[in-house]
Amino acid sequence: MTERLFLERSDLLEFDATVVARRQHEGRPAVVLDRTAFYAESGGQPWDTGTLGEAQVVAVVESGGEILHLLDRPLAVERVHGRVHAERRRDHLQQHHGQHLLSRAFVQVARAETIAFHLGSELTTIDLDRPVGDDEARAAERLANEVVWQARPVRISTISTEAARAERLEVPGGVAGAVRVVDVEGFDRQPCGGTHPRTTAEVGVVLITGLEKFKAGTRVAFVCGHRALTAFDRRRQVLEELVSTLSAPLEELTAVARKARLDLAEGERRARGLVERAIEGDARRLLEAARAETKAPGSPAVVVTALEGWAPGELRTLGSRIVELARAIALLGSRAEGKAHLVFAQSEGLPHDVPALLKASLEVLGGRGGGRGNLAQGGGDRLERLEEALALAESSVRAR
């Protein structure tokens, strides 16, 4: 049974030990030591990394009642000097202890219990059993930070499971005999096997970075200590970029961004209005030109035109408008986005089979399309034959 040095002293990062067993674990050499300062993954806290003699410790796991130090190479010696990676340990300690404080703060502020804890390499979250709002989250954050800044002593003790139950501490399943308890003076007391600081001050700061609905409760993302500094720095960079992009001081950023969105919406509305007016103008101009060419007075106007760059939707609006304004047949074509488009339309009561006209013209373009009644549209790849396709439809119309 390995003596777990980290249980008593989470600041102990160097130690000497004897190799008591050698194993293979998931394809890697592993050793069991008589004593270790390496934390094995458990209770939501990831393992420590570091070195044992010449070997890198890449993972530390509990397996079959043993603490296995997984190594990047076999270790031949009996006595080893162990060195725990200090930054990683400090990071885990800050996030994990910060979690204890934040979870307690949520109980006090919002009667919300923590039902899950995840400490990732970037993101740390707790899941609360009931929904909490932004105000409650800010209040819990404030309370947790007050406790950090009061530098309250953190004490580790081991008590019997009976004593723990008598205190109404939630004893993790599978724990027999003794329970390790982490106590934050006058604030929080809970069973935990993780690494914790001597005082709450080592957590530095607790910063909630996001709330989201999760099952029946809320998932709270947060960062503590050095991670909080990194998170703040990332946000500061984004804000600086926005300040420069929008040419506005930080205090006016929200107002300026809102105005920019409104201006954009107004611009789009005006652009739509201008396009409608342009289409109306084109419809009238094309009708007038077609009427001027009509030899028999009183017969419907035949509008035939090949345009450049008109999208199919715009072409359809133009065709519909032409046949609304006068008794007319519109045979419209456009070359846009590498395709030839056709829209054929006629006024209510005119006798042509518009879908059949379109079908014949689309054969020229090698394309597809369709329609019903007085409106049909389609397109093909043979851009150079657009005029020919329109002329075919025009001759059919004029032949009637």
Ligand SMILES: [Zn+2]
């Ligand atoms: Zn814990």
